[in-house]
Amino acid sequence: MRIDVVSIFPSYFDGLTLSLLGKARESGILDLRIHDLRDWTSDRHRTVDDTPYGGGAGMVMKPEPWALALDDLAAASERPTIVFPSPAGEVFHQTTAREFSGREHLIIGCGRYEGIDERVFEYAASLGEVRLVSLGDYVLNGGEVAAMAMIEAVGRLIPGVVGNPDSLVEESHEDGLLEYPSYTKPSTWRDRVVPDVLLSGNHGAIAAWRREQQLARTASRRPDLLND
Numbered sequence: 529m530r531i532d533v534v535s536i537f538p539s540y541f542d543g544l545t546l547s548l549l550g551k552a553r554e555s556g557i558l559d560l561r562i563h564d565l566r567d568w569t570s571d572r573h574r575t576v577d578d579t580p581y582g583g584g585a586g587m588v589m590k591p592e593p594w595a596l597a598l599d600d601l602a603a604a605s606e607r608p609t610i611v612f613p614s615p616a617g618e619v620f621h622q623t624t625a626r627e628f629s630g631r632e633h634l635i636i637g638c639g640r641y642e643g644i645d646e647r648v649f650e651y652a653a654s655l656g657e658v659r660l661v662s663l664g665d666y667v668l669n670g671g672e673v674a675a676m677a678m679i680e681a682v683g684r685l686i687p688g689v690v691g692n693p694d695s696l697v698e699e700s701h702e703d704g705l706l707e708y709p710s711y712t713k714p715s716t717w718r719d720r721v722v723p724d725v726l727l728s729g730n731h732g733a734i735a736a737w738r739r740e741q742q743l744a745r746t747a748s749r750r751p752d753l754l755n756d
């Protein structure tokens with residue numbers, strides 16, 4: 529899978545050389561390329577923003593560098609999925625991560641300031657499928673942190689990235705519920721004991737207990753997941 533990221537702060541993404549995604553990049557399973565939007569500017573100051581038409585606070589990202597960047601990057605595949613992290617987008621869920629993990633080519637455009645000139649999204653739709661995607665109902669300073677979260681959520685679903693694929697199945701959100709609690713040795717620690725059933729060796733009882741825990745946790749912490 530290929531992912532191109534465009535940002536004015538490419539070094540945000542340095543952490544994606546670490547751990548499982550770093551290994552996936554080294555082995556070629558994940559072709560992740562980070563680009564500086566300013567490389568598609570042509571003025572001396574490498575300008576990427578300007579004041580908003582109609583007035584208002586802050587600056588808006590200019591369309592020209594974005595269009596040149598998208599032209600170059602979209603040419604690498606047939607019809608890429610072009611993702612713009614935005615608090616005004618659809619909410620990113622595990623199902624979105626799964627959907628994106630099946631794509632051959634993602635382009636992620638990270639906006640800053642008050643956002644990107646709206647015409648960029650219209651133009652991008654002529655090059656690929658455009659998705660405005662929000663991490664949640666809060667505002668970040670730009671798309672970079674959201675893009676990193678999405679890349680990690682998507683990347684770990686690419687076959688071969690997570691060593692033991694069973695570990696993907698038993699996680700929060702994979703079956704619509706929060707995951708069950710986990711324990712390791714020692715069985716007694718600071719007067720706290722591991723639930724007996726987990727030491728019983730009775731796999732049926734363990735599975736039933738874990739399911740109950742999933743339901744109880746979901747009902748208490750995320751009742752919205754049960755009502756959907």
Ligand code: ADE
Nearest residue numbers: 613614615662663668674
């Ligand atoms: N950019 C700013 N806030 C964001 C959010 N909540 N999700 C995605 N991108 C963003």
